[in-house]
Amino acid sequence: DAGVIQSPRHEVTEMGQEVTLRCKPISGHDYLFWYRQTMMRGLELLIYFNNNVPIDDSGMPEDRFSAKMPNASFSTLKIQPSEPRDSAVYFCASRPTWGLSGNTIYFGEGSWLTVV
Amino acid sequence: GNSVTQMEGPVTLSEEAFLTINCTYTATGYPSLFWYVQYPGEGLQLLLKATKADDKGSNKGFEATYRKETTSFHLEKGSVQVSDSAVYFCALIGLNSGYSTLTFGKGTMLLVSP
Numbered sequence: 001d002a003g004v005i006q007s008p009r010h011e012v013t014e015m016g017q018e019v020t021l022r023c024k025p026i027s028g029h030d031y032l033f034w035y036r037q038t039m040m041r042g043l044e045l046l047i048y049f050n051n052n053v054p055i056d057d058s059g060m061p062e063d064r065f066s067a068k069m070p071n072a073s074f075s076t077l078k079i080q081p082s083e084p085r086d087s088a089v090y091f092c093a094s095r096p097t098w099g100l101s102g103n104t105i106y107f108g109e110g111s112w113l114t115v116v
Numbered sequence: 117g118n119s120v121t122q123m124e125g126p127v128t129l130s131e132e133a134f135l136t137i138n139c140t141y142t143a144t145g146y147p148s149l150f151w152y153v154q155y156p157g158e159g160l161q162l163l164l165k166a167t168k169a170d171d172k173g174s175n176k177g178f179e180a181t182y183r184k185e186t187t188s189f190h191l192e193k194g195s196v197q198v199s200d201s202a203v204y205f206c207a208l209i210g211l212n213s214g215y216s217t218l219t220f221g222k223g224t225m226l227l228v229s230p
Contacts, residue, residue, distance in 0.1 A: 033217060043205065043220040055216070091159060093218075103148050103167065103209060105218055109159040 002026070004108035006092050012114045018080040021111045023092030024073055033093040033105065034067055034077050043091075049075065082115045089113070118143045118210045122221035125203075129196055129228050137191040137224045139180075139206035147210035149173075149182050149189040150218070154203045163191075163204070201228045 005024040013019055025032045033048040047057040052069045060067070064083070069075040079086055089110045095103070123138040141147065151163040151173070164173030169184035178193045189206060206221040 031216065042222045045217050048217055050216075093160075104150075104162055104165065105209075106162070107152075107160040 004092055004094050004106055006090075006108035006111050008111055009109060010112045010114075012116065013082055015083055015115055016081045017115075018078065019082045019086075019113060019115075021077040021090050021092075021113070023075045023077070023108060025075070025092070025094030026096075026106055027073070029094035029096050029106075030072070031095045031097075031105075032069060032075050033091075033095075034075070035091040035093060035107075037089040037091060037110070038087075046077070046090075079113075082113075084115045087114050118147070118208060118219040120206050120208055120219055120221035122204075122206050122224050124222075125225040127224060127226045129226070131198055131228055131230050132195045133228075135191070135193040135196045135200075135226065137204055137206075137226070139189045139191065139221060141187050141189065141206070141208050143187075143208055143210035143219075145210055147208040149180070150207045150209075151178070151180055151189070151191050152205040152207060152220075154205065154223070156202070160205065196226070196228045198228045198230055201226055 007022045030051050034046040037043050046059045047067045049069045067077045089112050091107050091110045093105050093107045095105045119142045121140050148167045150165045152160045153163045154160050164175040166173040166182035172181045180189050180191045203223045203225045205223045207218045
């Protein structure tokens with residue numbers, strides 16, 4: 001089975017531009033997570049969805065960040081406008097309902113964002 | 117709330133040395149504990165896990181035992197290889213997150229030299 005698929009893998013953009021990161025979770029997983037990794041703050045949970053509904057977005061840093069999950073196989077994380085301090089690795093992850101496959105969360109390869 | 121504390125790195129070892137990376141946690145309820153590994157330029161991979169007290173998780177020669185009395189989940193390997201060089205993250209899923217999301221430690225970088 002394919003893992004969590006993220007795109008783009010790498011993106012370099014100019015300050016002020018809109019950035020859209022994409023994620024396809026593992027088929028059958030009904031939870032989807034967006035994490036951000038930086039040297040200063042480590043791994044932080046930004047938002048997670050259950051059955052396409054946002055459950056907890058308290059980690060979203062500010063209004064410039066938004067996330068959507070229009071269907072069970074696709075999610076986006078958008079930054080508008082982007083700033084240099086948004087430079088980080090953004091991970092998407094997914095898991096099934098507990099009991100169907102243990103309690104493991106599976107991560108994508110990450111989207112490495114640089115804002116200049 | 118939930119929290120995970122790992123020893124700071126980098127940990128620098130010679131090939132075939134014994135590895136220990138310490139991890140302690142704070143959580144209510146009965147958390148599940150995990151070690152994830154991140155190789156250079158790659159994403160996070162699950163290394164091993166334990167879901168209840170005294171469970172031992174193991175994979176690729178790595179082991180960790182869930183110690184509820186000391187709230188610890190230390191990672192060990194008897195003989196490291198250069199290919200083990202990576203960042204290791206201890207994490208938990210606990211009651212505070214509704215047993216839904218992972219709380220990570222800061223990560224410990226391991227550097228193994230030939």
